[in-house]
Amino acid sequence: MLGGTRFVGRAVVAAALERGDAVTAVHRGLTGRLPAGVRAVRADRTDPAGLAAALAPLGPWDAVVDTWAGAPAAAAAAAALLRGRAARYGYVSSASVYRWGEHVDESSPLVDGDPDAGEGDYAAQKRGAELGVLRAHPGAVLARAGLVLGPYEDVGRLPWWLSRTARGGRVVAPGRPERPLQLVDARDLAGWLLAALDGGLQGPYDVASPSGHATTRRLLEACVAATGGGAELVWVPEDDLAAAGAEPWTHLPCWVPEGGEWAGFLEADTSRAAAAGLACRPVEATVEDTWAWVRREGVPPQRPDRPVHGLPPGLEARLLAGR
Numbered sequence: 001m002l003g004g005t006r007f008v009g010r011a012v013v014a015a016a017l018e019r020g021d022a023v024t025a026v027h028r029g030l031t032g033r034l035p036a037g038v039r040a041v042r043a044d045r046t047d048p049a050g051l052a053a054a055l056a057p058l059g060p061w062d063a064v065v066d067t068w069a070g071a072p073a074a075a076a077a078a079a080a081l082l083r084g085r086a087a088r089y090g091y092v093s094s095a096s097v098y099r100w101g102e103h104v105d106e107s108s109p110l111v112d113g114d115p116d117a118g119e120g121d122y123a124a125q126k127r128g129a130e131l132g133v134l135r136a137h138p139g140a141v142l143a144r145a146g147l148v149l150g151p152y153e154d155v156g157r158l159p160w161w162l163s164r165t166a167r168g169g170r171v172v173a174p175g176r177p178e179r180p181l182q183l184v185d186a187r188d189l190a191g192w193l194l195a196a197l198d199g200g201l202q203g204p205y206d207v208a209s210p211s212g213h214a215t216t217r218r219l220l221e222a223c224v225a226a227t228g229g230g231a232e233l234v235w236v237p238e239d240d241l242a243a244a245g246a247e248p249w250t251h252l253p254c255w256v257p258e259g260g261e262w263a264g265f266l267e268a269d270t271s272r273a274a275a276a277g278l279a280c281r282p283v284e285a286t287v288e289d290t291w292a293w294v295r296r297e298g299v300p301p302q303r304p305d306r307p308v309h310g311l312p313p314g315l316e317a318r319l320l321a322g323r
Helices: 007-019 050-057 072-081 122-136 157-166 186-198 216-227 236-242 273-275 283-297 312-321
Strands: 023-028 039-044 059-068 085-092 141-145 148-151 170-174 183-185 202-206 232-236
Touching: 007 085, 007 186, 023 050, 039 050, 050 072, 059 072, 059 186, 072 085, 072 122, 085 122, 085 186, 122 141, 141 186, 148 157, 148 186, 148 283, 157 216, 157 283, 170 216, 170 312, 183 186, 183 283, 186 202, 202 273, 216 232, 216 283, 236 312
Parallel strands: 023 039, 059 085, 085 141, 141 202, 148 183, 170 232
Antiparallel strands: none
16 A cells, blocks of 8 residues: 555555455555554655665565555656556546546546646646556556545545534535535445455546435535534525635535536446446445544644635625525
8 A cells, every 4th residue: 555544545454454455555654544453664755766665675465556646756656666566556546637527437538647747736646647557557447536535534525514513503505405416435435446456457437426326415414413513504505605705615515516617517427336346335324434533533634735625604604694
C-alpha cells in the first residue's frame, strides 16, 4: 500500500487485513496512523531516490494499491520503481478525469494529463497519474471513484453535515428532497478494488453506486437520526440557493443542482463496476459508522489540497430567514 494512513488508503489497509493479507504500507508518517499488524515503511514518495532506497530491500508483492492525488510525476515514479515487482497494480483515480459535462460511462472523453507533470489542476493530476501508472503497468485497474464517503473522511463533506445536524436547530436542506445521489462508501470501494486485483480485472471502472442509490433526503435524514441533535431540515429550492450565492458541492456538500452546468452529474452509468462485483451498503450505514468514528476520534484537520466545505453561518441565516 502506497500511503494507507487516511481515508481511502486506510480503508484499503483495513479491508486487506480483514482478508488475512500481509500488508506493507509505505508512507511519510505525516498524517493518520496505521493499524496493528501492518509493516510500516517510512519514505517520502516525492523524493524518488529516497523512495527507491526504501523499496529496494522489499517485495515482490501480489498487488500494489496507490491513492495518490498530488503531482502525477510522483505516482509515475512509484509505479516505475515497482515495475516487475508487483503482480497486479491498482490506482484509485476519480471521475474528475472525464471532461466536464460529458461523463456517461468509462468510454466518455477524458481530460488531458501529463504523467511527468508537477502539481496542478486536480482532474489533470488524476489523469496524469493514471497515465504514469499505465506506462509502467499496462494491466492496472483504474478505480475511478465517484463521491466517496465513510469513516476517516478527511475531505469534510459528510463530517460537516454530521456536525451541523448534531448542533440541532433549523438546517438548510438543498433542492428537491428526492434528488438522486451517486456515491460509494470508502470501505466498499476498498473491498471491490482488492477483489478486482485478485480477479485479474484491468482498465477503468467507475466505482460508485447506481444513481439514486440514495437521495438528498435519505442522506440528511440519516444525519439527523444518527446525531440525535433534533435538527429540523428546511428545504430550500435551487433557485433560491443560487440567488443567495450558495455554492453546490462546497457550501452544500454532496449536493448539486439538477440542471444547468451540473446536468447529468451524479447520473453516470456505473453498471460495469456493479457487474464486476461492486455492492454498495445503504447510505444510513455509512452515516451511522461515520458519526461513530467522528465521536471516537474527532474530525481530522482540514486538508490543504481541498476546499473548506460547509455553509457559512451568515449565508445559512439569510437562507432560513422567513421560512
